[in-house]
Amino acid sequence: MIIEKHLEDHVIGESHVTTGRTVTEADIIMHAGQTGDWYPHHVDAPWCATQPFKQRIAHGTLVFSVGIGMAASVINPHSMSYGYDRLRFIRPTFIGDTIRVRTTYKAIREHKTPGHGLLVEGVEVLNQHDEVVLACEHLHLVKRRPGAQTA
Amino acid sequence: MIIEKHLEDHVIGESHVTTGRTVTEADIIMHAGQTGDWYPHHVDAPWCATQPFKQRIAHGTLVFSVGIGMAASVINPHSMSYGYDRLRFIRPTFIGDTIRVRTTYKAIREHKTPGHGLLVEGVEVLNQHDEVVLACEHLHLVKRRPGAQTA
Amino acid sequence: MIIEKHLEDHVIGESHVTTGRTVTEADIIMHAGQTGDWYPHHVDAPWCATQPFKQRIAHGTLVFSVGIGMAASVINPHSMSYGYDRLRFIRPTFIGDTIRVRTTYKAIREHKTPGHGLLVEGVEVLNQHDEVVLACEHLHLVKRRPGAQTA
Amino acid sequence: MIIEKHLEDHVIGESHVTTGRTVTEADIIMHAGQTGDWYPHHVDAPWCATQPFKQRIAHGTLVFSVGIGMAASVINPHSMSYGYDRLRFIRPTFIGDTIRVRTTYKAIREHKTPGHGLLVEGVEVLNQHDEVVLACEHLHLVKRRPGAQTA
Amino acid sequence: MIIEKHLEDHVIGESHVTTGRTVTEADIIMHAGQTGDWYPHHVDAPWCATQPFKQRIAHGTLVFSVGIGMAASVINPHSMSYGYDRLRFIRPTFIGDTIRVRTTYKAIREHKTPGHGLLVEGVEVLNQHDEVVLACEHLHLVKRRPGAQTA
Amino acid sequence: MIIEKHLEDHVIGESHVTTGRTVTEADIIMHAGQTGDWYPHHVDAPWCATQPFKQRIAHGTLVFSVGIGMAASVINPHSMSYGYDRLRFIRPTFIGDTIRVRTTYKAIREHKTPGHGLLVEGVEVLNQHDEVVLACEHLHLVKRRPGAQTA
Numbered sequence: 001m002i003i004e005k006h007l008e009d010h011v012i013g014e015s016h017v018t019t020g021r022t023v024t025e026a027d028i029i030m031h032a033g034q035t036g037d038w039y040p041h042h043v044d045a046p047w048c049a050t051q052p053f054k055q056r057i058a059h060g061t062l063v064f065s066v067g068i069g070m071a072a073s074v075i076n077p078h079s080m081s082y083g084y085d086r087l088r089f090i091r092p093t094f095i096g097d098t099i100r101v102r103t104t105y106k107a108i109r110e111h112k113t114p115g116h117g118l119l120v121e122g123v124e125v126l127n128q129h130d131e132v133v134l135a136c137e138h139l140h141l142v143k144r145r146p147g148a149q150t151a
Numbered sequence: 152m153i154i155e156k157h158l159e160d161h162v163i164g165e166s167h168v169t170t171g172r173t174v175t176e177a178d179i180i181m182h183a184g185q186t187g188d189w190y191p192h193h194v195d196a197p198w199c200a201t202q203p204f205k206q207r208i209a210h211g212t213l214v215f216s217v218g219i220g221m222a223a224s225v226i227n228p229h230s231m232s233y234g235y236d237r238l239r240f241i242r243p244t245f246i247g248d249t250i251r252v253r254t255t256y257k258a259i260r261e262h263k264t265p266g267h268g269l270l271v272e273g274v275e276v277l278n279q280h281d282e283v284v285l286a287c288e289h290l291h292l293v294k295r296r297p298g299a300q301t302a
Numbered sequence: 303m304i305i306e307k308h309l310e311d312h313v314i315g316e317s318h319v320t321t322g323r324t325v326t327e328a329d330i331i332m333h334a335g336q337t338g339d340w341y342p343h344h345v346d347a348p349w350c351a352t353q354p355f356k357q358r359i360a361h362g363t364l365v366f367s368v369g370i371g372m373a374a375s376v377i378n379p380h381s382m383s384y385g386y387d388r389l390r391f392i393r394p395t396f397i398g399d400t401i402r403v404r405t406t407y408k409a410i411r412e413h414k415t416p417g418h419g420l421l422v423e424g425v426e427v428l429n430q431h432d433e434v435v436l437a438c439e440h441l442h443l444v445k446r447r448p449g450a451q452t453a
Numbered sequence: 454m455i456i457e458k459h460l461e462d463h464v465i466g467e468s469h470v471t472t473g474r475t476v477t478e479a480d481i482i483m484h485a486g487q488t489g490d491w492y493p494h495h496v497d498a499p500w501c502a503t504q505p506f507k508q509r510i511a512h513g514t515l516v517f518s519v520g521i522g523m524a525a526s527v528i529n530p531h532s533m534s535y536g537y538d539r540l541r542f543i544r545p546t547f548i549g550d551t552i553r554v555r556t557t558y559k560a561i562r563e564h565k566t567p568g569h570g571l572l573v574e575g576v577e578v579l580n581q582h583d584e585v586v587l588a589c590e591h592l593h594l595v596k597r598r599p600g601a602q603t604a
Numbered sequence: 605m606i607i608e609k610h611l612e613d614h615v616i617g618e619s620h621v622t623t624g625r626t627v628t629e630a631d632i633i634m635h636a637g638q639t640g641d642w643y644p645h646h647v648d649a650p651w652c653a654t655q656p657f658k659q660r661i662a663h664g665t666l667v668f669s670v671g672i673g674m675a676a677s678v679i680n681p682h683s684m685s686y687g688y689d690r691l692r693f694i695r696p697t698f699i700g701d702t703i704r705v706r707t708t709y710k711a712i713r714e715h716k717t718p719g720h721g722l723l724v725e726g727v728e729v730l731n732q733h734d735e736v737v738l739a740c741e742h743l744h745l746v747k748r749r750p751g752a753q754t755a
Numbered sequence: 756m757i758i759e760k761h762l763e764d765h766v767i768g769e770s771h772v773t774t775g776r777t778v779t780e781a782d783i784i785m786h787a788g789q790t791g792d793w794y795p796h797h798v799d800a801p802w803c804a805t806q807p808f809k810q811r812i813a814h815g816t817l818v819f820s821v822g823i824g825m826a827a828s829v830i831n832p833h834s835m836s837y838g839y840d841r842l843r844f845i846r847p848t849f850i851g852d853t854i855r856v857r858t859t860y861k862a863i864r865e866h867k868t869p870g871h872g873l874l875v876e877g878v879e880v881l882n883q884h885d886e887v888v889l890a891c892e893h894l895h896l897v898k899r900r901p902g903a904q905t906a
Contacts (some may be wrong), residue, residue: 001375002321019304019377020497026781028481030185033637034178035220044775046853046883060232061219065212069186073303075321081211083239089232098499128499152828153774170685170830177328177630184486195322197400197430224756226774249650279650328630332487334786337522346624348702362534363521367514371488383513385541390536428624446518454677455623472606472679473799479781526605528623551801581801631789638785639824664836665823670818673790685815687843695838
């Protein structure tokens, strides 16, 4: 779905939550496959049983990539992904956990690109216990409304 | 390969570069599959031909996940991934580009976790023209040497 | 995205078109993998060069599954997929073709399930030349509005 | 295996049953990946637990694609897939169910293509309880025997 | 397809050839993914251009696994795979090459398992130039005919 | 990691063991997908329950490919894979088993290639009970040290 929104059309504080997705052993195998990261923390069950978490944990990059993908439901032609700040892995995600994503427009910042500004979107990946497992700030470079003044 | 290194064993300025990996159409299809992100920027060739980059571009989360995976060759039992700062997409990665990863120990920081500190590792994904396409700081929470003083 | 719509809320003649997706060799390999259908029509390039179409063609079930998936953007809790009628493969889809999907509400029919009716949605998969490559009727069993009369 | 059969070589009423295949969580994840259909009915276990079926169900297009693939064991150079009629999802398929496919030649019909006719093959996907979970009619356009009369 | 054959039912010298399959970049990516072998010989195109073969080559284990899979079309309940001898990589397989497999029953050998013998099946993977790229001997442990004498 | 070793640099008797990897249902589905081998021994759970092993077993080519991939951690530019001898499937690998690989340099042999010899590396795939499930000899064609005498 395509929805055009200029920088000024985003309401700070507005929040969305996605539907859920259960993280499976297959997701971990496929992510290990794509990235080449077969560390025992993700794929060696007996070894994990001897560690503090007692079981295999999803890759941080898996939870991040899937979370960002789940949050991407609407295409805005005036916006492009600029980067991420303060990406933190707060709790482990285990096989069988179900995650959903809460996004919140947190701030608008100046940017040197003429006619554009940075939209700071808070992204939190939540598990089935409503705990935050991953948090970051997604920076979007968004076109200002035609004729808008830069501060 | 398992190599034990305490926080103090990391030499600031030390740098490693991985071998290369050609990013393929299959990588993009599989990453779109895993994340559910089928935005036309990544998978609609004729539409991309009408856009500034003229061709399909790899997902930012793909270049990030693969880059982090390529850099992960040695398991250090005293270290765990804490998060990432200043993740930036600097240039697009196209189908057929070949990436490799340069990591550099940049700083050691205090951390509230007793007996631990933060190792800041600069990560740069380079393409076949030696251009940086993605950069970030990978934060590792690493155990200090037994008996080491916290500053 | 979740949007509640009862049977009567669908406007006959209303039509939607999705964004595009380029069908890749990787899609064919993955679909052959999932279904076990490695017929030479899909995966043997030199043999295909001796056949009328001159090149490998996507599986009918691939174009169908992807097309239905592309059209599925909104979750309606009052509706469930009942089946398909008149599924026809009209033109081949080749590697590199870009498909998009046009859906049109075509009719509403009585159904024996109390309080429900059948919504007939025409589905057409189009290629980059605006040719229909696949057509079918998707039947949805949809709840009637509370208090609605069955004819 | 290649077996040449003209339209007249098919015996109405002849039936075949395939070996079985257990439908796995990995199949659902890979099909969601290929089609982009991550509806909670297929991938959100806690939400499914609140629904009538109590658990995740396989995509209709997954059971259909895999069933058709399982039935495709012999290549007949005189035949091509024309389409499907009356595709119906009769019962859900759950993770761990084991399906097999029963095909039966049901009828031969005239077709406008010179020298060809339509072979109607009934396809039923059965689960481990011998229940039909999916049924459809597969239409094959098959060459008549050289010199055969069209009715 | 299930065909029962006892050890004595195999005719030495009998040979079969499969249909073809074009080896794709996607196959290599998926095999690298499954095995974790991302050696530059398989996935780094610019580096390969500096090497004797000038281009990426398929993993030996990929050509072997796919070749064995292509040859496995009939299930014989009296036979099980015992192992392989003299597996040799004779020529490289490149992206875009089309392979097919020729199997030949070469010998029957005694085996210590009561009532069984070893069937030695020669396996050759051929490319589109009819060159052998991989050869091995597949050893099958097969039940003797009831009442058959062991030599 | 790239480590240059000539034929003479390998110490007969030297042995390495990898970290572990749990074999999953997803691995079997993906390997069946890549090879086209959907034999019921690997994917039909109820049928397997009637067989001696009582459960689905991993493909021999899966355990072999993954085992060889797990053992491949260091790139030696003076060495290339020549083939395998005496590949034997000694015990079944079940879903949930965790394998690791022990490699041992066993012998050095003459070879007709000028300036090269064959390094025979024993490869054993072990499960979580320390049982050998697969064994073979991996033959590497390795360059001799410059100026080295051929016996």
